[in-house]
Structures are given as C-alpha cells and as structure tokens.
Amino acid sequence: MALTEAHCCRLLGVSAASTLEETRAAYRHIARRMHPDRAGGDAEAFKEITAAYNWLVARRSGKVAAGPRAARTARTRTTAERRARARRAWEQAKAREAQKAREAADRARVDAERAKAETEAAAERLRAQAARAKAARQRARAAKRKAREAERARVETRWDEEFTDAWEAWCKTAERYHAQREQQSADAAAGRSRAERSERAEAPGADEEAKPWTPPAADADAPAGGGEPSGGSIFGRLRQGLRRVARKASLDRVGQDVSLRLPVDLDLLLKGGTRTLGVTRSAACPSCAGSGDEHCVCRGAGRVKVRETVKVTVPPGARSGSKLRLEGKGTAGLDGAPDGDLFLLLEPEAIPGFRSEGLDLHGQVTLSRRLAGDGGTVAVELPRGRVKLKVPRSSRAGDTFRLRGQGLPSWGGAEQGDLFLSVVIR
Numbered sequence: 001m002a003l004t005e006a007h008c009c010r011l012l013g014v015s016a017a018s019t020l021e022e023t024r025a026a027y028r029h030i031a032r033r034m035h036p037d038r039a040g041g042d043a044e045a046f047k048e049i050t051a052a053y054n055w056l057v058a059r060r061s062g063k064v065a066a067g068p069r070a071a072r073t074a075r076t077r078t079t080a081e082r083r084a085r086a087r088r089a090w091e092q093a094k095a096r097e098a099q100k101a102r103e104a105a106d107r108a109r110v111d112a113e114r115a116k117a118e119t120e121a122a123a124e125r126l127r128a129q130a131a132r133a134k135a136a137r138q139r140a141r142a143a144k145r146k147a148r149e150a151e152r153a154r155v156e157t158r159w160d161e162e163f164t165d166a167w168e169a170w171c172k173t174a175e176r177y178h179a180q181r182e183q184q185s186a187d188a189a190a191g192r193s194r195a196e197r198s199e200r201a202e203a204p205g206a207d208e209e210a211k212p213w214t215p216p217a218a219d220a221d222a223p224a225g226g227g228e229p230s231g232g233s234i235f236g237r238l239r240q241g242l243r244r245v246a247r248k249a250s251l252d253r254v255g256q257d258v259s260l261r262l263p264v265d266l267d268l269l270l271k272g273g274t275r276t277l278g279v280t281r282s283a284a285c286p287s288c289a290g291s292g293d294e295h296c297v298c299r300g301a302g303r304v305k306v307r308e309t310v311k312v313t314v315p316p317g318a319r320s321g322s323k324l325r326l327e328g329k330g331t332a333g334l335d336g337a338p339d340g341d342l343f344l345l346l347e348p349e350a351i352p353g354f355r356s357e358g359l360d361l362h363g364q365v366t367l368s369r370r371l372a373g374d375g376g377t378v379a380v381e382l383p384r385g386r387v388k389l390k391v392p393r394s395s396r397a398g399d400t401f402r403l404r405g406q407g408l409p410s411w412g413g414a415e416q417g418d419l420f421l422s423v424v425i426r
C-alpha cells in the first residue's frame with residue numbers, strides 16, 4: 001500500500017504542518033504503547049505506525065518526492081511557517097518597540113527629575129549667592145561708615161591741632177601787644193618824648209603787621225607754640241594755619257553722601273518704574289587724579305563737578321519722604337577712600353480732586369438730581385482710569401461709594417488702598 005502524507009499524519013495523530021520534533025514525539029508516544037514486547041502490544045499496528053513515521057521522516061527530510069497533494073501540503077506548511085515567522089517577527093518588533101518606548105519614557109522621567117533637581121539646585125545657589133551678596137554689601141557699608149567716621153575724626157583732630165597752633169600764635173601776639181601797650185603807658189608816665197616813643201614803635205611787634213604774607217616754608221611740622229615764634233611771621237602763621245585748615249577740610253578724602261529731591265508723578269506713584277536722571281556730582285579731578293595740586297584746574301580741590309546720568313528704579317507707592325539710596329553715586333572718594341551715596345528723597349505729586357488718608361483716597365462724584373433719584377450709571381475719572389459707577393435709586397448727597405483697590409499702593413505695591421466717593425447733587 002502506497003503511503004500518503006495524510007494517512008501517515010492520521011496514524012500518528014499530527015497535522016500536516018507538524019515539525020520533525022513533533023512527529024518524533026508523537027511516534028514515540030504511540031510506539032511505546034503499541035510495542036509488541038509490551039502487554040497489550042500490537043505488532044501489526046506497531047509496524048504500521050513505524051512505517052508511517054519512517055515515511056514522514058523521509059518526507060520531511062526531502063527523501064520522498066512530493067506528489068501534487070504532498071507539494072500542496074508542503075506549500076501550505078511553508079506558507080504557515082512563513083506566516084508564523086512573519087507573525088513572530090512582527091511580535092518581536094512590536095515587543096522591541098514597546099521596550100524602546102518604555103526605555104524612552106524612563107529616560108524622559110529621569111531627565112525631568114534631573115532637570116527639576118538642577119533647577120532647584122540652581123535656585124538654591126542663587127538664593128545663597130543673593131544672601132552672600134547682601135552680607136558683602138552690609139559689610140562694605142559698615143566698612144565705609146567706619147572709614148568715613150575715622151576720616152572725619154582724623155580731619156577734626158587735624159583741624160584742632162592747627163587751630164590750637166594758630167590760636168597759640170595769636171595769643172603770643174596778643175601778649176606781646178599787651179606788653180607793648182603797658183610799656184607805652186609806662187613810658188608816658190615817665191614823661192618820655194613823643195620822638196622816643198615813635199622810635200620804639202619800630203620794634204619787631206609792629207613790624208610784623210606791615211610784612212606781606214609769604215608762602216609757608218617747612219614750618220608745617222614745627223611744634224605748636226614751641227619756643228619763640230620765628231620773627232616776622234606771627235600773623236602770617238595765623239593766616240597760613242587757617243588757610244591750611246580750610247584747604248584740608250575741602251580735601252576730605254572720603255566721599256560725602258548727597259541728597260536730591262525726586263518728584264514722583266501719578267504714573268510712577270501708582271505703578272512704579274525706572275527713570276533716568278541727570279545729576280551733577282563731584283568726581284575725582286582727572287587732571288591731578290584727586291591729589292589736590294594747588295596749580296591744577298581744580299585749584300587744589302581734588303574734585304571737579306561732572307554731569308552724569310543715573311538710572312533709578314522707583315517702587316510703586318512712594319510717600320513723601322520715602323528714600324532711595326544709590327550706592328556710590330555721591331561725592332567721589334579720593335585715594336581709594338569710599339564714594340559717598342546719592343539719596344533720592346521722593347516727593348509724590350498731589351492727585352487733583354483727591355485727598356489721601358493712608359492708602360485710601362477720598363473724592364467726590366457729582367450726580368444730576370434725576371440720576372440720583374432714578375438710579376443708573378455714571379462714568380467717573382479715577383487716578384487709575386475711567387470706571388462706570390452704578391448709582392442706586394434715591395441716592396442722596398453725602399452718600400459714599402467705596403471702590404475697592406482703587407486707592408494708593410503700599411510702598412513696594414503689595415497692597416492697594418480703597419477709594420471713597422461722596423455724592424454731590426447738582
């Protein structure tokens with residue numbers, strides 16, 4: 001009997017698309033049962049399935065030529081295998097894609113977490129930096145204040161010394177003058193002649209007054225009132241001392257603070273903003289580099305006036321007397337001494353038609369008799385712009401409308417006051 005694939009498959013209980021492995025497994029299972037050595041074995045059946053198995057193995061290995069039906073079965077199997085392969089490939093590709101998507105999502109999450117952490121770290125760094133900068137500014141301010149106080153103390157001490165110096169010189173002159181007067185009185189009493197007295201008047205004390213003042217030599221370090229003052233320069237010394245005091249005082253090396261008034265218009269008052277101001281300040285003389293050379297264009301002042309523009313940011317809610325400080329924009333310090341600051345004293349302009357009370361504004365609204373009686377709406381101009389006001393029926397003179405948030409901002413703008421309108425009927 002010629003075996004066919006279908007017959008063999010039926011005997012072994014496998015499908016035409018079964019693999020060699022599956023066929024072998026099926027054969028072993030049945031052969032174990034049918035083996036003639038076993039009780040209940042069936043030699044015929046065993047032979048039959050062994051033949052079918054051998055045929056199928058030969059067929060699967062290509063040793064038996066495929067008939068038209070077998071070829072079709074083989075094609076079916078090939079197609080099925082191809083489909084299965086394609087399906088497996090597709091499933092694998094899908095799995096790979098899903099895996100990729102999961103990985104991308106993971107990466108994105110990690111990236112987002114890292115970005116968040118970095119942002120927080122950056123914010124933390126910025127906060128720390130700001131704190132450090134603030135501390136540094138405070139330290140610099142304290143150092144500057146100290147330097148200024150020290151310099152002031154030094155100038156005052158110098159002034160005292162020089163004044164004492166000049167004062168003592170003056171006292172000496174006065175003493176001498178007094179002695180001279182006494183001498184004159186004594187002479188008069190002794191009945192000396194006028195001629196003799198006029199000769200005596202040529203004494204050194206009177207001579208000094210006539211002498212023109214000469215620039216100081218090296219007497220700046222001479223001890224104050226130490227011994228007799230060198231002849232012919234007592235008044236000179238006095239004048240010179242005072243002059244030196246004046247000049248040194250003008251050569252205060254530490255920059256002074258300067259205050260300026262800054263008018264604040266309505267817009268700046270309500271919203272705050274930035275303004276550019278032209279200010280005149282004393283800067284170090286560029287010609288003598290602040291050394292105060294008497295022959296310099298600055299005539300020894302060490303500073304010259306310069307025109308500068310400064311940018312200032314004014315917060316909303318300025319009050320009369322609010323102060324802004326522009327560091328280092330006052331008088332320039334000399335020889336590395338700190339610059340003074342510029343203080344801007346804010347002066348908000350009055351708001352026409354309104355009176356302020358803290359953050360609140362008080363004004364009036366004029367209604368016609370008819371509008372007050374019947375009610376309706378009226379447009380009113382407020383500092384922040386035009387608003388429509390709802391007027392209830394039977395409004396009376398003296399009634400007050402309260403408009404929340406239409407008042408003045410607090411300094412810095414965190415809060416807003418209210419605006420009150422009292423009714424006037426005309």
Ligand SMILES: [Zn+2]
Nearest residue numbers: 285288296298
């Ligand atoms: Zn100069």
